[in-house]
Amino acid sequence: MGPLQGMKIVELAGIGPGPFAGMLLSDMGADIVRIDRAQQVTGDFSKPNLEALYRGRRSIGVDLKHPDGVETVLRLVESADALLEGFRPGVTERLGIGPDVCLARNPRLVYGRMTGWGQEGPYAQAAGHDINYIALAGALAHFGRAGSKPTPPINVVGDFGGGAMFLAFGIVCGLLEAQRSGQGQVIDAAMVDGSALLMTMMWGLKAIGFWDEAMGENLLDSGAPFYDTYETSDGKFISLGALEPQFYAELVARLGLTDAGLPAQMDRGGWPVLRDKFTELFKTKTRDEWCAILEHSDACFAPVLTMSEAAQHPHITHRGTVINRDGVDQPAPAPRFSRTAAEVWRSAPWPGQHTDEALRDWGFEPDAIAKLRDAGALR
Numbered sequence: 156m157g158p159l160q161g162m163k164i165v166e167l168a169g170i171g172p173g174p175f176a177g178m179l180l181s182d183m184g185a186d187i188v189r190i191d192r193a194q195q196v197t198g199d200f201s202k203p204n205l206e207a208l209y210r211g212r213r214s215i216g217v218d219l220k221h222p223d224g225v226e227t228v229l230r231l232v233e234s235a236d237a238l239l240e241g242f243r244p245g246v247t248e249r250l251g252i253g254p255d256v257c258l259a260r261n262p263r264l265v266y267g268r269m270t271g272w273g274q275e276g277p278y279a280q281a282a283g284h285d286i287n288y289i290a291l292a293g294a295l296a297h298f299g300r301a302g303s304k305p306t307p308p309i310n311v312v313g314d315f316g317g318g319a320m321f322l323a324f325g326i327v328c329g330l331l332e333a334q335r336s337g338q339g340q341v342i343d344a345a346m347v348d349g350s351a352l353l354m355t356m357m358w359g360l361k362a363i364g365f366w367d368e369a370m371g372e373n374l375l376d377s378g379a380p381f382y383d384t385y386e387t388s389d390g391k392f393i394s395l396g397a398l399e400p401q402f403y404a405e406l407v408a409r410l411g412l413t414d415a416g417l418p419a420q421m422d423r424g425g426w427p428v429l430r431d432k433f434t435e436l437f438k439t440k441t442r443d444e445w446c447a448i449l450e451h452s453d454a455c456f457a458p459v460l461t462m463s464e465a466a467q468h469p470h471i472t473h474r475g476t477v478i479n480r481d482g483v484d485q486p487a488p489a490p491r492f493s494r495t496a497a498e499v500w501r502s503a504p505w506p507g508q509h510t511d512e513a514l515r516d517w518g519f520e521p522d523a524i525a526k527l528r529d530a531g532a533l534r
Contacts, residue, residue, distance in 0.1 A: 156496075156500060157488075157500075158184060158492055159327075162186065162236045163185070163186050163188075163235045163236050164177070164185050164188075164326075165190060165232060165237070165238040166187050166188065166190065167242070167247070168192065168195075169241040171208075171314050172241060172322075173269060176239055176319040177189065177209075178212075180327075181210070181500075182210075182211055182497045182499060184497065184500075186212075188213055188509075189214040189215070190214075190219075190231075191215065191217070191506035191507055194218070195216070195506045197505065198506065198508070200505055200508050204481075204504060205482070205483050208503070209503035210480065211500060212504065213512065213513040214504035214508050215513050215514060217534075218533070219252070221531060222251075222532075224532040225251045228252050229252065231517055234517060236265065237267060242270075244274045244280065245280075247268075254268070262338060263333050263338065264339040267322050268341060268342060270345055270346070271283040271346045271347065272288070273347065274345075278291070278347075284313075284314075285307070285310035285313035288318075288350055289346075292351040292354070293351060293354060294313075295307065296368070296370060297376055300371040303371070313347075313349075316349065316353055317349030317352070318344060318345075321344045325342040374398060381420065382396050382397070387445060388439060392459035393446075393449075393458055395456060398455070400420065401453065402454060405453045405454045409449055409452060410436060412432070415432070417432065445458075465477065475487055478499065481503075507534055510524075511524055
């Protein structure tokens, strides 16, 4: 049941990228207990929680301001392989569950921390969101068309790509190293660092003179007319990505433009002519009509689909890329493994839904759980 089966992870509840990192690890088979604040325990436990981001783990409600609540978390840490948290620097230390305390209780623990700006530095204590992190990282300046202002690519680059995925990757790397050394360590996953790293190819292209820092004037940022989106006659859109000469030749042939006297593909001076031609041509047919002409070819084409449309597309349904759980369409676990298949093995929990069950499975005696409840440390 996933390559991380047998791994036990404590997740300190957060929003957005923190839960996404927990979801990634849970999809791979890790047994994750999510620590929700006792004050936030709510929900109709008879109905599924429809928030897909929280799928796959169990939740316990703990009062982290109660000394017995803190001790409950530390006792879970003693048998955990990893812990992940997404608070500002210093918050878990003030709660009494910082890395020094946790590693003293379990020297093999991998303590994963994710913040926007990192654990230290001039911005470390400042509030921020995805748009700010990718702005400072040198990424946001390159999302947008020439002559326009930078456009945030929702929050997939900073929160989820630069933050959550690097946190999950760091935790797995830490787990592998701990198996060799017998020692845990602290992972400092900063969204600003990860967002900058996602731009590595562009930094290299800039160094060799193949990337202009002016927005919207390069091959991959809508500058090239053969790597862009176009509106169709029904108000929908298609995408082109015909970068390589052979793929561009295939595109031109399927569009019936082989003998149209077009400028050379890499003649930047001719790009406005190509863009005008493509814009005019794609508006003559519907998206489905262009699919019939260009799909399943080397023209590097795909229709631009909404989430709902993607869930119904034949390729997506064939691969099972989108699944339905509890009546909610959501992406399936990725990547895929030939032997230890990943899966969504539990519905998303309500805060505190599995307090007794999870604690019992992690070694707490029923009497101890009852005492913690009576003391107000659990809910």
